Each structure stands twice: as structure tokens, then as C-alpha cells.
Amino acid sequence: MKVEKIAILGGGNGGITAAADLTQKGFLVNMFESQRFCKDLQFIKKSNQIAMEYKGSKSVEKINLITNNIEDAIKDCQIVMITVPGMGIEYFAEILAPVVKEDQIILINSAPAMASVRFVKKAKEMGIEKDFKIGETNSLTYATRAYVNEARVEISLKAGKVYLAAYPSCHTDEVFNACVQIYDCFVKADNVIVVNLENPNPLVHPGPTLLNAGRIDYTKGDFWLYKEGITEHTVNIVKAVENEREAVAKALDIQLEDTKQARINRGYFADEDKPLHELFNTSPVFQYIKGPASVEGRYIVEDISTGLVLWSDLGRILKVPTPNIDSIIILGGTLIGRDFYKEGLTLESIGLGHLKNKGDILSNI
Missing domain, CATH: 1.10.1040.10 (N-(1-d-carboxylethyl)-l-norvaline Dehydrogenase; domain 2)
Structure with missing residues (x-):
């Protein structure tokens, strides 16, 4: 799978930073504006632009789409990335599981909380039995701060090594091969227990x-x-x-x-x-x-x-x-x-x- 388009669910420090950073890397990025897990993006939405600073280098990145429609947000995206605290996983499972396709990779990029297991559990409780390709990291890929009222982010660190595993682990190779295209810091872990112990x-x-x-x-x-x-x-x-x-x-x-x-x-x-x-x-x-x-x-x-x-x-x-x-x-x-x-x-x-x-x-x- 060649990754060209990414959806980001979660508009906090991590999500806003990822949108700018991945756009700079050449990917098309859609942002999903959730009422529950999102900062007020009105200033970013004025121009769909985010100013980014990292190691003294500054740029302004044009985001492809910002929407509160989940289906529009993930349409034609190879990777759907969730950047929210662990408490938000069930909510995103409720809105994402019914519409995500089995060939789309779900990447939970945040501090781990057995989130991939909980996502699948919630989907099953909803009667959804898809073969999800879902993985989680042991840490957010950035140390960063987003200033939404100024539509800008300051990145203090891009992590040099982050563990990634899928649930179940039989999907780890497929998830990793897609996600390493957007973050070369990823290292395969044997399973999500390893990822959560490395938190x-x-x-x-x-x-x-x-x-x-x-x-x-x-x-x-x-x-x-x-x-x-x-x-x-x-x-x-x-x-x-x-x-x-x-x-x-x-x-x-x-x-x-x-x-x-x-x-x-x-x-x-x-x-x-x-x-x-x-x-x-x-x-x-x-x-x-x-x-x-x-x-x-x-x-x-x-x-x-x-x-x-x-x-x-x-x-x-x-x-x-x-x-x-x-x-x-x-x-x-x-x-x-x-x-x-x-x-x-x-x-x-x-x-x-x-x-x-x-x-x-x-x-x-």
C-alpha cells in the first residue's frame, strides 16, 4: 500500500501538529473536527493553514480538508490516525467503526491505553465484525504545543524511536508497512502488551x-x-x-x-x-x-x-x-x-x- 492521504481524528496538540507536519512531508491531510475531542479550530479553518516551527525552521502548511463529517474526513485515506487521550477511544470507535473500510489502516498515535483492543471490543458490542487493521504506539510521535488561536504549532521534538504493534499481532506487518511511510521513527513491537509496557x-x-x-x-x-x-x-x-x-x-x-x-x-x-x-x-x-x-x-x-x-x-x-x-x-x-x-x-x-x-x-x- 502506498500512503498518499491521511485522516486525522482528534484536534489537540498532537493532531494539529501531525496535520501540519504530514502536510509538509507531502501527504494530503484531512482533519476531522470532533465536538468532544478537538480544540476550537475556527482560526485554522479561516484559511485551512497552520504555521509550524521546528528547530528554528518556519513554514505555513495548507491542510487539504477540515470537516465535521466523518465519512468525508476518511474518504480515500489509506491511514486514519486517532490522536486523543485513552478515554476517547470508545467514542471514536462508535463513529469510525461503522464507516471505516477493512483495507484502511487505523493508527492510534498517543500514549497507549490498550486502545486498539478497546476499539475492537466496542465495535463488536455494536454488532460490527470487521477485520480491522488497527495499531497503537507507545507514545505520541511529537513533543509539541499547538496555539489554536494563532493557528500555529511549536514542535520541540520529533521522537526518534516509537514502538508500534497491531491488534491482533498478525496484522502488525501490514499496519507497520503503511505507517512507517509517514513516520520513519516507528519500530515494530511483538504485540500491544509490549507497547503498553513501554508506555x-x-x-x-x-x-x-x-x-x-x-x-x-x-x-x-x-x-x-x-x-x-x-x-x-x-x-x-x-x-x-x-x-x-x-x-x-x-x-x-x-x-x-x-x-x-x-x-x-x-x-x-x-x-x-x-x-x-x-x-x-x-x-x-x-x-x-x-x-x-x-x-x-x-x-x-x-x-x-x-x-x-x-x-x-x-x-x-x-x-x-x-x-x-x-x-x-x-x-x-x-x-x-x-x-x-x-x-x-x-x-x-x-x-x-x-x-x-x-x-x-x-x-x-
Whole structure:
């Protein structure tokens, strides 16, 4: 399949940036304007243009189409790319599954949340039994900020390495061969379990955010987690979560990248021999990211519910202890009055409760 035309569903930082970047690369790009998961695109729609800046280079890119009609948005597109938080997947399954064709590739380009599995599950609940070609990444392909009222984006990083797998994994080659044409940073992963275990956010965000909760409350958001919240002591919770995540992966015969090397490979860390907390503090990307502004933001809510709860559940099934992960889940829930074990991702909640051991998981994903 030669990729020439792409639809982008989701008009946040990632979607708007992807529209400009992929247009610059020579692809025809359609944007779907969703009322639920889209910034106000009125300023972009005035001229269908997005100004883009990356590494000092500036350009203005003309978007092919911006529409609120899903069928028009995906018509004749080889790739339909969804760039929304994990909580939006069921909504997009509802509107996309009935109209997408089986030969169109669905790429979920965001922090992973077993989104491809959930998309297929939702479609089946709707009575749709298509052979979807759907894959998800372990991270958004950009570090970026979109200024919609100015119709412009500032890209601070294009990721150097991003994992991609399809669900089911028998479709990974087909999905990868299409998607690598638009992002050469993609690397094939064996399955979506690998992709979700390689999610960098649950590893780094919830623990240090929890340990800095008082500071976040006191400053009312005038806080920089990567620059000041990850210290020689708070980084130990990151290392503890990493060890437990690696133990879960090892029980599935999965080899993961370590925290430092993964971020060097993706461009977030300089390749320097420094302690881990200093690499976060001085990162050419992370040190400029402000926040979280609240303990009820995605660093706690999303990264626990769609990340740590899944890792804990895999540990339970595989009989791998995850005491530090479990502590963060419990205390994070106590902090903001939520039960993440009830609302978070488990194999049961995404329709895979019949997978009871390593063999079941590896042969059905």
C-alpha cells in the first residue's frame, strides 16, 4: 500500500501538529473536527493553514480538508490516525467503526491505553465484525504545543524511536508497512502488551506527582515536575516501578528498554553519564514542561488508571508482585477520592478476562 492521504481524528496538540507536519512531508491531510475531542479550530479553518516551527525552521502548511463529517474526513485515506487521550477511544470507535473500510489502516498515535483492543471490543458490542487493521504506539510521535488561536504549532521534538504493534499481532506487518511511510521513527513491537509496557508515562508521572502533591497544591500549578519534582530521592520510586514493570515483562519473555536508554533513543535525554534524576532535570525537552497544575490531572488519573492498573493486573495474573505500583494506585486514589482498581484498565475490563496465564496472553494478543 502506498500512503498518499491521511485522516486525522482528534484536534489537540498532537493532531494539529501531525496535520501540519504530514502536510509538509507531502501527504494530503484531512482533519476531522470532533465536538468532544478537538480544540476550537475556527482560526485554522479561516484559511485551512497552520504555521509550524521546528528547530528554528518556519513554514505555513495548507491542510487539504477540515470537516465535521466523518465519512468525508476518511474518504480515500489509506491511514486514519486517532490522536486523543485513552478515554476517547470508545467514542471514536462508535463513529469510525461503522464507516471505516477493512483495507484502511487505523493508527492510534498517543500514549497507549490498550486502545486498539478497546476499539475492537466496542465495535463488536455494536454488532460490527470487521477485520480491522488497527495499531497503537507507545507514545505520541511529537513533543509539541499547538496555539489554536494563532493557528500555529511549536514542535520541540520529533521522537526518534516509537514502538508500534497491531491488534491482533498478525496484522502488525501490514499496519507497520503503511505507517512507517509517514513516520520513519516507528519500530515494530511483538504485540500491544509490549507497547503498553513501554508506555513511558506511568513509569515517571504518578509516583513523583504523588510525592509532590503538597507542593502542587500550595503553588496552584506553579510547579515543574521534571525540573524540580524528580530529585535524588523521589527518583527512587521511578526506579522501583521500573523494576516491577521489568519483572512483569520478563514473565512474558519481553525485553524492555530501561528508563535512561529509552529516552536517549527518543531524543528526550542527552546521551550523558549522569544520575537519572539529573537527566530529567536537565533534559532538552522535559525541563521546559511545566506542571502538573493539579493532582487531579492526567499525571495521576490517566497514568494510573490506564497504565499502572494494567501493569498491576498483569502482575497478578502472572504471579509477579508489584508492591510499589500497588501503593501508588491506592494512595493516588485516596489522594483524590477515586478507586482506580474499579475504574482502571484490566484484562477483564477490556474483554480479555479469559486470558489466565502467559500462554493465553501471548497466543491471543
